[in-house]
Amino acid sequence: MTLNDVEFGAEVRRKYFHFEEGFTFINHGSFGVVPTSIREKRKQLLDVVNDNPDVFYRQAWKPLMSTAIQAAAEFLGADPNNVVLVQNATTGINSVLKAFPWKKDDEILATTHTYRAVENACRKSAEFYKGGHIHQFEIGFPIKNEEEIVRNMASALDEHPNVRMAVLDHITSPSALLLPIKKMIEECRKRRVLVLIDGAHAPGQAEINLEELCPDFYTGNFHKWVYTPRGSAILWVHKDHQGWCTPLVTSHMYNKGFQLEYGQQGTRDDTPYFLIPDAIQFYKDMGGMDKIVKYTKKLLDDACRMMAERLQTELPQIPQSMEAAGMRLVLLPDFDKFERYTKTWEGSENLYNDIMNIHKINCAVYPIQGELFLRLSANIYNEMDDYVKLADLLVQLLKKV
Amino acid sequence: SMTEIEFGRSIRRTCFGFKEGYFFLNHGSYGAVPVPVRERQKELLDLMNENPDRFYKIVEGRLYDEARRAASAFLGAKAENLVFVPNATTGVNTVLRSLPWDDGDEILGTNFTFTSNVNACRSVADSINGKFHQFQIRFPIKDSSEIVKSMTSYLDNFQKIRLVVLDHISSPTTLVFPVKEMIAECRKRHVLTLVDGAHAIGQVEVNLEDLRPDFYTGNFHKWLYTPRGCAILWVAEEQQKWCAPLLISLQYKKGYQKEFKIQGTRDNIPYLVVPEVLKFFEDIGGLEKIHCYADTLLDSACQMLWNRLGARPVEVPESMKAPNMRLIHLPRFKGYTINFEGARKLNLDIMEKHKVVCLICAVQGQFFLRLSANVYNELSDFVKLVDALSQFNWEDSIHTNPVSHKCKL
Numbered sequence: 001m002t003l004n005d006v007e008f009g010a011e012v013r014r015k016y017f018h019f020e021e022g023f024t025f026i027n028h029g030s031f032g033v034v035p036t037s038i039r040e041k042r043k044q045l046l047d048v049v050n051d052n053p054d055v056f057y058r059q060a061w062k063p064l065m066s067t068a069i070q071a072a073a074e075f076l077g078a079d080p081n082n083v084v085l086v087q088n089a090t091t092g093i094n095s096v097l098k099a100f101p102w103k104k105d106d107e108i109l110a111t112t113h114t115y116r117a118v119e120n121a122c123r124k125s126a127e128f129y130k131g132g133h134i135h136q137f138e139i140g141f142p143i144k145n146e147e148e149i150v151r152n153m154a155s156a157l158d159e160h161p162n163v164r165m166a167v168l169d170h171i172t173s174p175s176a177l178l179l180p181i182k183k184m185i186e187e188c189r190k191r192r193v194l195v196l197i198d199g200a201h202a203p204g205q206a207e208i209n210l211e212e213l214c215p216d217f218y219t220g221n222f223h224k225w226v227y228t229p230r231g232s233a234i235l236w237v238h239k240d241h242q243g244w245c246t247p248l249v250t251s252h253m254y255n256k257g258f259q260l261e262y263g264q265q266g267t268r269d270d271t272p273y274f275l276i277p278d279a280i281q282f283y284k285d286m287g288g289m290d291k292i293v294k295y296t297k298k299l300l301d302d303a304c305r306m307m308a309e310r311l312q313t314e315l316p317q318i319p320q321s322m323e324a325a326g327m328r329l330v331l332l333p334d335f336d337k338f339e340r341y342t343k344t345w346e347g348s349e350n351l352y353n354d355i356m357n358i359h360k361i362n363c364a365v366y367p368i369q370g371e372l373f374l375r376l377s378a379n380i381y382n383e384m385d386d387y388v389k390l391a392d393l394l395v396q397l398l399k400k401v
Numbered sequence: 402s403m404t405e406i407e408f409g410r411s412i413r414r415t416c417f418g419f420k421e422g423y424f425f426l427n428h429g430s431y432g433a434v435p436v437p438v439r440e441r442q443k444e445l446l447d448l449m450n451e452n453p454d455r456f457y458k459i460v461e462g463r464l465y466d467e468a469r470r471a472a473s474a475f476l477g478a479k480a481e482n483l484v485f486v487p488n489a490t491t492g493v494n495t496v497l498r499s500l501p502w503d504d505g506d507e508i509l510g511t512n513f514t515f516t517s518n519v520n521a522c523r524s525v526a527d528s529i530n531g532k533f534h535q536f537q538i539r540f541p542i543k544d545s546s547e548i549v550k551s552m553t554s555y556l557d558n559f560q561k562i563r564l565v566v567l568d569h570i571s572s573p574t575t576l577v578f579p580v581k582e583m584i585a586e587c588r589k590r591h592v593l594t595l596v597d598g599a600h601a602i603g604q605v606e607v608n609l610e611d612l613r614p615d616f617y618t619g620n621f622h623k624w625l626y627t628p629r630g631c632a633i634l635w636v637a638e639e640q641q642k643w644c645a646p647l648l649i650s651l652q653y654k655k656g657y658q659k660e661f662k663i664q665g666t667r668d669n670i671p672y673l674v675v676p677e678v679l680k681f682f683e684d685i686g687g688l689e690k691i692h693c694y695a696d697t698l699l700d701s702a703c704q705m706l707w708n709r710l711g712a713r714p715v716e717v718p719e720s721m722k723a724p725n726m727r728l729i730h731l732p733r734f735k736g737y738t739i740n741f742e743g744a745r746k747l748n749l750d751i752m753e754k755h756k757v758v759c760l761i762c763a764v765q766g767q768f769f770l771r772l773s774a775n776v777y778n779e780l781s782d783f784v785k786l787v788d789a790l791s792q793f794n795w796e797d798s799i800h801t802n803p804v805s806h807k808c809k810l
Binding site for chain 1: 446
C-alpha cells in the first residue's frame with residue numbers, strides 16, 4: 001500500500017489519525033501519536049490474547065517478539081542479536097546503569113540538557129559508591145559548530161579522569177539538539193570511557209545505523225517518532241557487555257542469556273512491542289524518513305520564522321546540522337507580568353498546562369539558560385495553521401498586559 | 402444484569418469471549434479478562450490516544466489514584482502503603498533490589514518458592530556475599546504447623562537470615578501457607594517478611610493492615626480479572642523510606658508514592674481499570690460465591706480423575722487447600738521426562754491435540770496436574786480434560802507409585 005499521494009497536513013490527519021475535537025497538537029515529541037490503524041490492530045491483538053491467553057503466552061508471543069526485534073533492528077541498522085525490547089528509554093537507561101559493575105570513585109559524565117529522569121538514574125548509580133560524582137558539561141546557546149560540543153565533552157573527560165561512562169543524548173529532550181554523537185563516541189573511546197546513548201527521540205527522526213555507530217549501549221523509543229503504542233523501545237547492547245547487562249527484573253530466564261532474560265519479565269502486556277513491524281510499515285507507507293523529514297523540517301522552518309516574528313523574539317543560534325527533524329525551539333518573550341510563568345521548571349509547567357487546559361493547544365515549554373522556550377513539534381498531520389493558532393494565542397496573552 | 406448471569410456456559414459466552422472449541426482449565430497461569438473490562442481498557446486506550454498530553458498530564462494521575470484507593474479498600478490496606486507494579490515478579494524484585502543489605506545477609510525461601518523468585522533471591526544473595534536458603538516441604542503435609550516449624554528452625558539455626566520470602570499461595574503447588582503465623586514468628590526474631598500473594602488476591606481474603614507483613618505483592622491479573630500486567634506492592638510504612646522502584650525516573654527522591662507512580666512513558670491502563678474490575682467481581686457474586694462454584698466443580702473433577710485415571714489429589718490439611726485450585730498427583734506418561742521441559746511439552750501437546758488448556762508440572766520427581774476452576778467453567782470442561790489425559794500412554798511404575806496399578810489403558 002503506497003500512500004504517497006496523500007498530502008501531509010490536514011488530509012493525513014483526517015485519514016490516518018484521530019484526535020480530540022477542538023485541540024491543536026504540536027507536541028508530538030512528548031508522548032508520540034498512534035495512527036488509527038495501529039490503534040485498531042492493538043485492540044485486535046488484545047482480543048487475541050484474551051480469547052486464548054495460554055496459547056498466546058505459551059506459544060504465539062515468541063515469533064511475535066522475534067519478528068518485532070527483527071523489524072526494529074533492521075530499521076536501526078542493528079544486528080538483532082544485540083537488540084532487546086524494553087518499555088521505554090528510561091528503562092533502557094536504568095537497565096544499563098543498574099547492571100554496570102561500578103567501582104568506588106567511578107564517575108559519570110552527562111550534559112546540562114540531559115533528560116531529568118536520566119539524570120536522576122545517574123545520580124542514584126553514582127550514589128552507590130560514596131565519592132562518586134556525576135558531572136554535566138555545558139551545552140549552551142549560541143552553538144557555533146559541532147566541534148564546540150565535542151571539545152567541551154573532551155575537556156570535561158580530561159578534567160575528570162574518573163569518568164567511567166558518558167551518558168549522551170542522540171537528540172536532547174528540552175532543546176531538540178541533534179548531537180554529533182559519532183565524533184563524541186570516538187573521543188570517549190580514545191579515553192576508554194564507555195558510552196550510553198539516550199536515543200529516546202532518535203528512531204524515526206534521525207538516520208541510525210547502530211552497528212556502524214557502535215556505542216557501548218543505545219536506547220531509543222519507538223513510541224515517540226515511529227508511531228507504535230506506548231511503551232515500546234529498544235535497548236542495543238554491544239556483544240562485549242551482554243554478559244553482565246542484565247534486566248531490571250530477574251525472572252524465569254536468569255542466566256539463560258541476554259535475549260531470553262529480557263524477553264521474559266513476568267506476565268505483562270507486551271503488545272506494544274508486537275506492533276513495531278506494523279508501525280514501521282506505516283512509517284514507510286507515509287513516505288519513510290526522506291519524505292517525512294523533508295516535510296517536517298520545512299514546516300518547522302516556516303513555523304519558527306513566523307513565531308519569532310510575531311512574538312518579536314528569536315530562534316536559538318545552532319548549526320543546521322544540529323537541528324532535529326521534528327522539533328525546534330523558539331524563545332518566548334518575557335511574561336514577567338504573569339506570576340505563574342516564571343522562568344523555572346514550575347513556570348514552564350504552568351504555561352504548558354494553561355495553554356493546554358484553557359486554550360486547547362498542546363505544545364511543550366521548557367526553561368533553558370534562564371529563559372522559557374517553546375519546543376514546537378512537527379509531524380505529518382501538522383500544518384502551518386496549527387502554529388498560527390499558537391502564535392495568535394500568545395500574542396493575545398501578551399497584549400492583555 | 403451481571404448478577405443474574407449463570408456461571409458456566411452462559412457466563413462464558415456472554416462475558417468472557419473465549420475462543421470456541423477450547424477448554425480453559427488453567428485460570429491460575431494467566432487469568433482471564435471479561436468483555437466489560439476489555440471494553441473499558443479499549444475506552445481508555447482511545448482516551449489516551451485522542452489526546453496524549455491531557456491523558457498523561459491530567460487524566461492518568463486521577464485514574465491511578467482512584468484505582469489505588471479501590472485496590473487498597475479491597476485489600477484492607479491503607480492507600481498510602483500501596484502502589485501498582487506490572488506483576489508480582491516485579492514486586493519481589495523491587496524489594497530485593499532496594500533493601501539495604503549488609504554484606505553476608507541471608508534470605509530464606511522454600512523448595513516451593515516460585516522459580517523467578519528463586520532466581521531473584523539467588524542473584525541478590527550472590528551480590529551481597531550471602532546465601533539463599535530453602536527449607537524443604539514434602540508431601541504429604543499433615544498439619545500447617547509443620548511448615549511453621551520448618552521455617553522457625555531454619556531461622557534459629559541461621560541467624561544471618563534477614564528476609565523471608567513467603568508464598569501466600571505457592572505456585573504451581575497451590576498450597577495456602579499459614580502466613581499470619583509465619584509473619585508473627587519472623588517478627589519475633591526481627592526478620593523481615595516479603596509475601597508473594599500472586600495467587601492470593603481474588604482467591605482468599607487478604608487484609609493487609611491486619612496481616613502486617615513488611616512487604617506484600619500480588620497480581621490482580623490472575624484471580625481478579627484485570628488485563629495483564631496489573632499487580633500491587635504494599636510496603637509497611639517504616640520500610641518506605643528506602644523502598645525505591647527498580648526504575649528511577651522523574652520523581653526520584655520525591656517519596657514512595659510519587660516514585661512508583663511515574664515510571665517513564667508506558668501504558669498504565671491495566672492499573673486504571675481496577676475500579677471496573679472490582680465492580681465486575683462484586684456483581685458476579687464475589688469471592689465466596691466464586692469459591693463455592695469452583696469447589697463443587699473441582700470435587701466432581703477430582704472424583705472423575707480418580708474413577709477414570711486413578712489419579713488422586715495430594716494430601717494437604719484443609720487450611721492449606723487453595724479455594725479454586727487442586728493439585729493432582731499423576732502417573733508417568735510415556736515419552737515425557739519428568740522435568741520442566743517434559744511438563745512444558747506435555748502441556749503444549751495436550752493444548753494442540755485436544756484444545757484443552759491445563760497445567761501439568763514436575764515437582765519432586767513426579768508429574769502433578771494443577772487444576773483451576775472459575776466461573777466460566779463447567780463439568781464438561783473437566784470431562785474433556787480427562788478424555789485428553791486418557792489418550793496418553795501411561796507407564797506402570799515399578800517404583801512406589803500408588804496409582805500405577807489403577808491406570809491400565
